[in-house]
Amino acid sequence: MIPYGKQYIDDDDIAEVIKVLKSDFITTGPKIQEFEGKFAERVGAKYAVVVSNGTAALHVACLAAGLTGGQEIITTPMTFAASANCALYCGAKPVFADIDAQGLIDAEQIEMKVSKKTKIMIPVHYAGMPCNLKRLKEIATKNNCLIIEDACHALGSKYEGTKIGACHFSDMSVFSFHPVKHITTGEGGMITTNNEELFNKLRVLRTHGITNEAKNFVNPPDGPWYHEMQMLGYNYRMTDIQATLGISQLKKLKNFIQRRREIVKKYSLAFAGNKYFDLIPENKNQFSSYHLCPILLKDKSGNMRGKIFQKMREAGLGIQVHYIPVYFHPYYQKIGYKKGICPNAEDFYQREISIPLYPAMSDTQVEDVINHIRKIFSELS
Numbered sequence: 072m073i074p075y076g077k078q079y080i081d082d083d084d085i086a087e088v089i090k091v092l093k094s095d096f097i098t099t100g101p102k103i104q105e106f107e108g109k110f111a112e113r114v115g116a117k118y119a120v121v122v123s124n125g126t127a128a129l130h131v132a133c134l135a136a137g138l139t140g141g142q143e144i145i146t147t148p149m150t151f152a153a154s155a156n157c158a159l160y161c162g163a164k165p166v167f168a169d170i171d172a173q174g175l176i177d178a179e180q181i182e183m184k185v186s187k188k189t190k191i192m193i194p195v196h197y198a199g200m201p202c203n204l205k206r207l208k209e210i211a212t213k214n215n216c217l218i219i220e221d222a223c224h225a226l227g228s229k230y231e232g233t234k235i236g237a238c239h240f241s242d243m244s245v246f247s248f249h250p251v252k253h254i255t256t257g258e259g260g261m262i263t264t265n266n267e268e269l270f271n272k273l274r275v276l277r278t279h280g281i282t283n284e285a286k287n288f289v290n291p292p293d294g295p296w297y298h299e300m301q302m303l304g305y306n307y308r309m310t311d312i313q314a315t316l317g318i319s320q321l322k323k324l325k326n327f328i329q330r331r332r333e334i335v336k337k338y339s340l341a342f343a344g345n346k347y348f349d350l351i352p353e354n355k356n357q358f359s360s361y362h363l364c365p366i367l368l369k370d371k372s373g374n375m376r377g378k379i380f381q382k383m384r385e386a387g388l389g390i391q392v393h394y395i396p397v398y399f400h401p402y403y404q405k406i407g408y409k410k411g412i413c414p415n416a417e418d419f420y421q422r423e424i425s426i427p428l429y430p431a432m433s434d435t436q437v438e439d440v441i442n443h444i445r446k447i448f449s450e451l452s
């Protein structure tokens with residue numbers, strides 16, 4: 072089976088991890104700060120805070136932004152559930168705005184859904200394709216809300232030449248290091264920001280809301296052991312074992328992105344002009360690091376996807392569908408979301424299949440995928 076995505080771990084990565092296992096620190100040691108520093112530098116942000124996974128990153132980002140009950144966030148339904156769940160964790164309500172043809176949250180749809188209750192906008196750079204951040208920033212400024220970019224698909228992507236994660240148009244950006252993402256730490260997440268106040272809050276929230284930095288104490292310390300819990304935080308720490316893997320993976324990011332783009336180019340050339348499906352090309356403001364390679368069936372009836380999916384799986388292609396609209400899930404239905412609220416996303420869902428894309432794919436595997444897909448579609452007619 073050729074999966075839709077997969078990690079790439081080599082001997083250098085393994086050697087680094089072994090070094091940490093033999094060292095004095097296996098959690099919250101020197102590797103955490105080193106990873107944060109190198110990551111911030113790589114994406115062009117002032118600060119980075121590492122946490123245990125991307126979902127935890129979204130959660131603490133919402134908390135640092137001050138999200139509470141009675142407030143709303145606006146996000147896309149074309150994403151992993153975590154982009155909306157983070158609002159529910161804070162007692163706030165996710166509001167879904169519909170998507171455009173690239174699968175990205177549509178600024179005009181946000182304007183229709185924004186209200187006095189809206190506190191945060193959480194756009195998702197679906198598949199690695201950057202959202203229209205300039206327009207989103209305008210809307211956020213006008214409506215006095217913050218932007219947290221869910222950049223879990225977009226490490227290495229650029230919008231109008233600026234790196235995703237640099238937070239040029241947002242308050243925070245959130246990344247995941249799950250094995251299918253651009254770099255992995257097994258599980259892991261990161262928040263980047265240029266705002267010192269948010270940075271300080273994020274660091275405290277990740278470790279129980281406890282700080283031991285004297286300059287930030289609320290009360291006078293009564294001894295050198297003194298530390299204080301200032302807010303209700305969590306244990307969302309990453310281990311040094313993982314952080315060292317992250318540092319080692321970061322060195323390969325440039326090659327990973329190059330290979331992903333090379334493979335997408337091969338697909339684009341191979342499938343150009345076919346009558347069954349489209350790929351999603353970049354527009355002139357976008358540079359995608361391609362977390363996924365979605366194909367969109369031209370067939371609008373919605374009858375074809377199931378059949379094609381089945382045949383691809385039988386051919387050994389570990390394809391997947393990204394995504395079931397978040398509010399389709401039984402939990403969201405149970406808390407009152409109705410189908411039909413984002414028709415574009417629902418149509419997109421009916422027509423989407425993510426075909427295999429990961430840096431370790433060989434040219435032969437890419438050719439195999441192309442040949443299988445050509446054969447499956449040609450047998451349809």
Ligand SMILES: *Cc1c(COP(=O)(O)O)cnc(C)c1O
Pocket residue numbers: 124125126127150151153154195221223224247248249258259260
């Ligand atoms: C992977 C992902 C997350 C969650 O990250 P985890 O590290 O798996 O918790 C959130 N949002 C999007 C869009 C993702 O793809």
